[in-house]
Amino acid sequence: MNWLTNLIKAGSKIKERIRERATREQIKNSKWMSPCCGNTPILKSSIFNEEQLNTCPSCSKHFPFPPRDRMNHFFGKNNWEEIDTPKLHDDPLNWPNDVYKKKLAAARKATNQRCSVLVALGEREGMKITSFAINSAFIGGAISVESAEAILKACDVAIENQTPLIAWSEGGGQIMFESGLSLQGMARTVLGVNEVKKNNLPYINIYTNKCYGGISASFAGVSDIAFAEKSSMIGFAGQHIVKNQTREELPSSFQSSSELIRTGFCDGEFHRKEINDKIMTVLKILLKKNSAISAEENEITKDSQSLSKTA
Numbered sequence: 309m310n311w312l313t314n315l316i317k318a319g320s321k322i323k324e325r326i327r328e329r330a331t332r333e334q335i336k337n338s339k340w341m342s343p344c345c346g347n348t349p350i351l352k353s354s355i356f357n358e359e360q361l362n363t364c365p366s367c368s369k370h371f372p373f374p375p376r377d378r379m380n381h382f383f384g385k386n387n388w389e390e391i392d393t394p395k396l397h398d399d400p401l402n403w404p405n406d407v408y409k410k411k412l413a414a415a416r417k418a419t420n421q422r423c424s425v426l427v428a429l430g431e432r433e434g435m436k437i438t439s440f441a442i443n444s445a446f447i448g449g450a451i452s453v454e455s456a457e458a459i460l461k462a463c464d465v466a467i468e469n470q471t472p473l474i475a476w477s478e479g480g481g482q483i484m485f486e487s488g489l490s491l492q493g494m495a496r497t498v499l500g501v502n503e504v505k506k507n508n509l510p511y512i513n514i515y516t517n518k519c520y521g522g523i524s525a526s527f528a529g530v531s532d533i534a535f536a537e538k539s540s541m542i543g544f545a546g547q548h549i550v551k552n553q554t555r556e557e558l559p560s561s562f563q564s565s566s567e568l569i570r571t572g573f574c575d576g577e578f579h580r581k582e583i584n585d586k587i588m589t590v591l592k593i594l595l596k597k598n599s600a601i602s603a604e605e606n607e608i609t610k611d612s613q614s615l616s617k618t619a
């Protein structure tokens with residue numbers, strides 16, 4: 309029975325090795341993280357700080373930026389208020405063993421948010437602005453019925469206060485646990501942002517890494533201006549699904565924000581450190597406020613109109 313003894317010994321060795329591996333909690337609490345570039349572990353504090361804004365100083369990889377940090381950075385601390393969003397029935401499809409309710413409870417505890425969308429009303433450079441951001445730490449940023457209602461609330465606030473609307477979009481799409489109910493959110497949110505546009509209020513969407521599924525296919529995809537944070541991945545179905553369906557090698561730039569600028573899906577990509585100023589420049593031009601590029605300079609002069617007619 310030598311082979312059996314050897315097998316038991318090998319099994320116990322494997323168990324020991326598994327026990328030796330760091331737990332999820334230990335990884336979360338560690339000061340170090342796996343490198344996004346280079347070969348050595350990097351200090352989390354070199355990326356996750358107020359100067360770097362959760363971006364890598366070496367390769368500029370953009371890590372998720374929690375919505376409250378995002379609003380603090382955009383509006384300035386204490387220069388914005390969080391808007392209450394509608395509270396709906398949790399788990400409308402009554403999943404067995406409370407599997408969805410448990411996920412919701414864990415996400416709420418981890419993020420201190422009701423749903424994946426946070427709505428804010430604030431002021432920057434003397435301009436009142438409504439904004440909402442998706443938190444990918446809340447069940448992957450999935451859009452539930454309640455998240456869609458939060459987006460509609462943001463649209464209402466923008467219209468009531470006659471402010472532009474700025475969306476920070478990331479996540480994988482509509483939440484599976486609410487099936488067709490969450491899919492309705494796609495149509496509802498598009499109708500919501502269309503109401504903002506009907507009121508002649510600018511609607512700017514910023515794709516942040518990564519944005520897929522029902523998010524890019526609904527409210528995020530119908531903005532007046534579409535920006536992206538540097539090196540964001542944007543698409544509908546993920547690369548693996550597309551590759552399996554087409555059975556073709558995909559170009560390395562597939563679904564990257566730089567490629568989407570080339571194809572016209574996206575208007576510009578910027579580093580997180582500079583994107584706020586770019587948004588403000590666009591808003592000032594659209595709303596004809598004081599700007600480095602004045603509205604007059606930006607308009608076509610009579611002379612140039614007549615020249616183009618001649619041409």
Ligand SMILES: [Zn+2]
Nearest residue numbers: 344345364367
């Ligand atoms: Zn890096």
